[in-house]
Amino acid sequence: MAVFQVQKKVDGDLVHFEFSGSLDEDAKLPVITEKIREVHIDLRQLKTINSCGIREWVKWIQPLSQTYEVHFHCCPKIVIDQVNMVSGFLPKNVYVESFYVPYYCEENDADRSILLERERDFRQPMGSNPGFVNFQETMTFDDVGGEYEIDVISAKYFKFLKVS
């Protein structure tokens, strides 16, 4: 399994992280010592999360979200699965900026993922504003033939957006 790694870049009062590898019992989540306002985390390279990693994450994100505004970018399916299942994985003051929706083509036996972006394609519910999500059940791509079907159960996958 790929070791958990963190790349960090500070940009004024923002800090950008890129997490990659396996979020598990050996993952060392970063400590922030700088004076910053927002934390942006790119999660696209996160490959797997186990139960130990979930607990570590919840312990780490809770105090972080109480101090800073946190933004998740390019969340892979494994992150969205935990967001939907684990209370505290996405606490208040943490926003999903973009996330992937997987598609599969039986004909090509191939997977593809589409990135949905906040405001353009979805919105988390906030106060009296309901959430929404626009997605296609099936897609075709110019560079490859075949019809790709959404490879998740939409009611389950988009649950965190609380669309009814």
Added chain:
Amino acid sequence: MSNKNAVKILVAEDDEGLGSSLCEAVSRHGYTTLYATNAQEALTLVRTQAVQGAIIDCMLPKMNGVELSLKIEEQLGHKLPTVLISGIFKDRSFVRDALKQSNALTFLSKPFEVKEILDVLDQTFDRKEEVIQDAIYTIISNNKPTKREIIKSIEGLERVHGFELPLIYAFLVHAKAGGHLNIVNEKGEVSGISFGEGTVVHVDIKDERSFLGQLLVEQGYVSHSDLVDFTFEASQLPLGERLIQANLLSPHAVPIALAEQMAIRLGRIVLDTTYQMNFSPTKIEPKVPCISEMAFTSYLHDWINSKISTVWFRSFFRSWLDHRIDAGPQFEKVHSLWASPVLSQMEGVRDLVSSGTTIQSLIDMGQYSEDLIYKSVYLLLAKRFVVFSDNVSKVDYRNHLARVKKLTQDVEGKNHFEIFEILGINRNAREHEIHKAYREISKFLHPDKIVGAPKEVQELTGNIFAKVTAAYKVITNPEQRAKYIDELGAKEAKSQMKYEGILDQGKDFLKKGRIQEALQCFSDAEKVMESTSELKLLLLWIKMKGIKEGQMNSVLSDSIEKELSAIPPEDRHAAVYYFVKGLYKRLVGDYELARRNFELAISDDPSMIEAKRELNLITLKSSQEGTRTGITSIFNSIVKRFGS
């Protein structure tokens, strides 16, 4: 429902006025509609669009609606949820035949309220999303799912009952899956099981207790006295490593004991409760320690045999009772699985597979207990030896009547919540599970399903269905449910305290040899709440106290063995279990194993006087036999010397 407009409904109606009105009403309700004025257009639309449901007029040009629905099924390879409508064909026998042939959701005679169609669509497509979550049902009725289909089905699961976990584990092992199964219980505690190419490589559950030391002693790798010194030693090193360093333990023993500990922990979450879960596939290399596929089968058997209640099995198999049990992708006539304790009691069952047998027909045979049948079928499903056929055997109204009569008896005098508990629904079940259970029950209790049945069947079914429906309406009311759960929680806490009090008193009587009083206490405890493993063992203890040396016969021995194997694996590492097993081994004449078990009992509970007493008795017996043997041999040698 989250995204109705993704659902495409075909409307096949040659009356354009009615057809366009239907399309408009269904579209306004959120669905996407596709309109066809004849069968050919309808078939073209089905071929080119991802149609998910249909409203079909029975009287279309050149092909009637029932024929069209069958042609659609042939084209798609599966049934399409369909509502049949007709202005001409209204008599009961036509309606019955049409429903039977097409397996449509319902048949509506014109004029009908559009709301009736919309309600059916809503129920179907809300249900459809939840049925997709019944991935387990998909796998157990699919003879040749690919590895991807199995993993995707499991990935699609959002909630699972604890008693379904053995199936999930088994499917992931069978599919040689790699990944992390993450599980969250009602309290929000996260557990996880990691699979690597069909082996279990890691089990992470909240469990303060380590079994390692005990397992090493139990398996004979280290003595209790050697272990004691290390157990309480303050050290960063794990216990196994310390023992190895002190040359008290061979390195090969630790992974064996750790694998057993993994299995104990895996079994500890097979409980009568509901979990949320997700599966995160990833490549994980098999490693040591691990639970191999072969070892896994024996644990699987153990969990099924000792942990899952008959009530739950009944609810799980309720909608499958009349489905044929067919050979699955792993079926083999010659395989060690048939020799397992559960299946070996079902003599001849392997020959019944694929012969038209159903669970109901096995129950009707009267040859096997209901509990044994469920356990056997569950084990065979988990190992992919069997699958359920899509085809339902012809409804036998005598069976249906018997089932309904039994259900009527069971729910008599019960409140609404108790009725659903009888139907196998845990009181902590989420609303979605209650809905699902109600739909399952409706499949065999709804009056529409027994059109044409004898009057007695219809009446009884109608009565019980009304009771279940009334119960459903009450328990899905959030306030009433919350109130009931609070009251029940308080009642249960009181019962638990009462139970423990009575049990302690019974144990006291037992230790003092006051057997009748002990039995009375244990019988009172059973009335307060469901027997724990401890109570079952105490009752077995009393049973064996009543058996004298030489009285043990094979029937009694088998029955005691069965009772011991029904103790869940995680409860087999405590003093009382070792002691009771020791008693059993003594009675069957296996003194060596008896001694071993008494020693284990003492190592777990040094104050267990009964175990010490039994150990002394065995030691005395051995030395007496040794003395007797010695005297006999001296006598024989004297006789020999003076005789020759």
